[in-house]
Amino acid sequence: MKKLLWLFLILFALAWCNMVHVKKDVSINESIIKENLNKKTWYLNLSNKGYDKIPDFCNNTVLNANIKIIDFSHNNIKKVDQDLTCLNNLEVIDFSYNDIDNFINLWKPRFLHTINLQNNKISNLGNLSKYKNIAHLNLDYNNIKSLNFLKNLKDLRVLGLQHNNISNLSWLDNFNQILSIDLSYNNISDKYQLKYLKNLHTLRKLYLKWNPLDKNIINKIEDWSNSNN
Numbered sequence: 001m002k003k004l005l006w007l008f009l010i011l012f013a014l015a016w017c018n019m020v021h022v023k024k025d026v027s028i029n030e031s032i033i034k035e036n037l038n039k040k041t042w043y044l045n046l047s048n049k050g051y052d053k054i055p056d057f058c059n060n061t062v063l064n065a066n067i068k069i070i071d072f073s074h075n076n077i078k079k080v081d082q083d084l085t086c087l088n089n090l091e092v093i094d095f096s097y098n099d100i101d102n103f104i105n106l107w108k109p110r111f112l113h114t115i116n117l118q119n120n121k122i123s124n125l126g127n128l129s130k131y132k133n134i135a136h137l138n139l140d141y142n143n144i145k146s147l148n149f150l151k152n153l154k155d156l157r158v159l160g161l162q163h164n165n166i167s168n169l170s171w172l173d174n175f176n177q178i179l180s181i182d183l184s185y186n187n188i189s190d191k192y193q194l195k196y197l198k199n200l201h202t203l204r205k206l207y208l209k210w211n212p213l214d215k216n217i218i219n220k221i222e223d224w225s226n227s228n229n
Helices: 002-021 030-036 062-066 170-174 191-197 215-226
Strands: 043-045 069-071 092-094 114-116 136-138 158-160 180-182 205-207
Touching: 030 043, 030 062, 170 191, 191 215, 205 215
Parallel strands: 043 069, 069 092, 092 114, 114 136, 136 158, 158 180, 180 205
Antiparallel strands: none
16 A cells, blocks of 8 residues: 555656646757758748747857748747847748737847737737837737827838727827728727828728728728729
């Protein structure tokens, strides 16, 4: 009986150690980068790696300076709080299909023009003053109500916002170069909010379907935006 008890305790201890100590390695070294890097396009594919946070790039390899595109999609990342200053030539970063609810801008990217944050848990992106060069921003399928954090992104061309909780459009006054906005599947019910669209002279595509607005109004507004093409 005592032997069985000791055996049980040993097995329990081993199982507990595995639970406590076996974690996904979030470090990144030169071999990992080389294995997942396409040097023709400098595209680094780190999707579906099980990361729960962004790996530390800046202490490992000189290859970092050449990377232009990073794909972090389909991981378990909770927040963007890593300093990526060493990625001097980064142009596109994909954080789609994660669990991000916190985006802390710790670095000032020189060439970054595209951020994909689709399918996360974001309600606010905070101060984006360091990201003035962003032209493409995808925030589809999040928890966004207010978009005041976009006021510094004067160069936005394409903005994805479908499947959020947006009802106010006053933030649209800030954009002089926007080409495409997808606001479908939101909570825009007040037709007077549409007055903020009138100064968007560069707008070419606008999507408003599946908002609690009159369908005729939606069709007219979308036809108006398409007529600018």
